[in-house]
Amino acid sequence: MTSGTAEDAIDPFRDVQDVPATLAVGRNASLTLGTDALIVLDAALIESKGAGCCGLSLPGSTKTTRSIPFFSVLWAETADDGEVIIHYAHPISKTVARPQIISYKLDKPDSDQAEAWVEKLLEKAYGASQRQKRIKVLVNPFGGQGHGQKLYHKHIAPIFAAARCELDVEMTKHNGHGVEIAQSLDIDRYDVVACCSGDGIPHEVWNGLGKREDAARALNKVAVAQLPCGSGNALSLNFNGTDSPSLAALAVVKGLRTPLDLASVTQGDRRVLSFLSQSAGIVAETDLATENLRWMGSARFTYGFLVRLIKQTVYPADIAVKVEYDNKAAVRNVYRAESSKPPRTYDDRTLPPAGTGLPPLRHGTINDPLPEGWELIPHDQLGNFYAGNLAYMSPDANFFPAALPGDGCLDLIRIQGTLPRVKAISTLLAIEQHKFFDLPHVDYQKVSAYRIIPKNQKDGYISIDGERVPFEPFQVEVHKELATVLSKSGHKFEAKGV
Structure with a gap:
């Protein structure tokens, strides 16, 4: 969206640089580059009653005027x-857009003027974003409820085609194929x-890039995006602002x-890259023990979380943490300072050799051995240990409202002991009401590394990016801005912050 002065807001039809803002396209029609939208003035729209053909009406406009937000121009x-x-992209509903x-x-054919006007329209429509992206599309036909291929062809491919993207589509055939x-x-x-999938295929892609000899260069150069076709669509929620x-x-x-920061998780002799979260305790069990409820979609996470809160289970462990911001006031301050910075309009990182x-x-x-300065502290009544790299974990679960894509930290949540049932339910509701952060x-905290050693349990659940890993100790550290994603803002998540 293009920012404008007060004068811009008053007059949306001002000229843009040396290209006339208005292009005459007929005796009774014109196309005008407004502040935030393409303004279509056409007397014929009255006869068609708008027909929904040109987007939403401007406030106070007549039936002969329609607008198409620049963001929707493909x-x-x-x-x-x-x-x-x-x-x-025309909105059919709140959750569906279709190319139109x-x-x-032209009223008076002038190819030079028309081409210049079209170029200015594309400049406003794309801003700093790359046009005609070259996209490797991975479709997981098995993810979520098994509708990935159908969703791609019906809802995603037409948008990409209309935007003139260069596509190479491949179906994933088995677990680990993305790697x-x-x-x-x-x-x-x-x-x-x-990735037309849930969060599993992006996890595989980043780990596949991480296995290369040129891993640092590959992770920097190739952006990874998610097109939500699974039961867990956190990557899309955080960067696209939607699970549509x-x-x-x-x-x-x-x-x-x-x-985007990535984290290395070491366990046994393995090193895995994590983009989403690591958890032990109630959140891990909620995710991994509800696989049989995938038919519920994202609601299975809410259901599983509530059931386990009420059971008041504890998950004892010894934990050592390298803390960067140790209290909520400090966390809030750093979040507000970072999120208030201007959006990054280009990738200013140096490409690794x-x-x-x-x-x-x-x-x-x-x-x-335990790193110098770290101390293992017993947590015998631990209810939950949850470290996240993104804000949203599911549509209704903004667990980490202070999370930032590139601050070099994981946001860490710990709940000590068991909660009475009423308090457990209010805790769950607080997540949906964006009040979770303030619960006493x-x-x-924000941390850059940690070690966790489960104890007094024969078996249990540990989740890395929603994938179950062996129930044994693990250590994590953050790599600042190691990976690349695509986002609407260029510098923060599409989530309500603190």
Whole structure:
């Protein structure tokens, strides 16, 4: 969205640089570049009663005037016969957008003026975002409720095609296939890997890129995006602001390259990259023990969380944490300072040299002695240990409202002891009401590394990005801005902050 002065707001039809804002396209029609939208003035709209063909009406406009937000404009071009053709995403409902076209013949054919006007329209529509992205599309036909392929063809592919994206589509065939594809990907051929899936395929893609000899370069160069087709769609919720496939496709088309922290999780002799979360206790069990309820969609997380809160189970562990911000006031201050900075309009990171692998582990692995200065503290009445890299974990679960994509920290939540049933239910409701951060029994910190050792349990659940891993000690450390995503803002999540 283009910012404007007070004068811009009063007069949305001002000229833009040396290109006239208005293009005459007929005796009774014109196309005008407004402040935030393309203004279509056409007397014929009265006869068609608008027909919903050109988006939403401007406040106070007549029936002859319609507007198309610049964010919804997918492509524009001129034809040899003097026709101006504009493709845009039209909202069918609050959760569905479909490509539509408007086209007009120029009143006085002037190809140079029309082409300049179209270029200015595209500049306003895309801003700093790359046009005609080269996208490797991975479709998981098994994810969520098994509708990934259908969702892609019905809601996503038409948006990409209308935006003139260059597509290479591949179906994932088995667990771990995303790792294999990313590990052998030609990173000079694609700008984006877009995953039509839940959060599992992005996890695989980042770990596949991380296995390469040029891991650092690959993770920087290729953006990873999610098009929500699974039961867990956190990546899309956080960066696209939606779990609607068509609206997410539009957000990816217009997405800005944005750095994202990744975390290394070491367990046994394994090193895994995590983009979403690590959990032990109630959240891990909620996620992993409700696999049989996938038919419920994202509601299975809410249901599972509530059931386990009421059971008042504890998950004892010894924990050592490298804390960067140790109280809620400090966390709130750093969040507000970072989120108030201007959006990053370009990727200003230096591309790592060819052959640069993953960054070395500053704190060693879980198999090494406890790092100097760390102290293992017993948590015998631990109800939940949940470290997150993103704000939203599911549509109604903004667990980490102070999370930032590139602050070099994980946000950590700990709840000590069991909660009375009424308090447990109010805790769950507080998440949906965006009041979770302020609950006095919720400990919220920003950390850069930690070690956790479960104890007094024969077996249990540990979740890394929603995937179950062995029930044994693990250690985590954050790598600041190691990966790249596409986001609407360019610097923060699409979530209500603190």
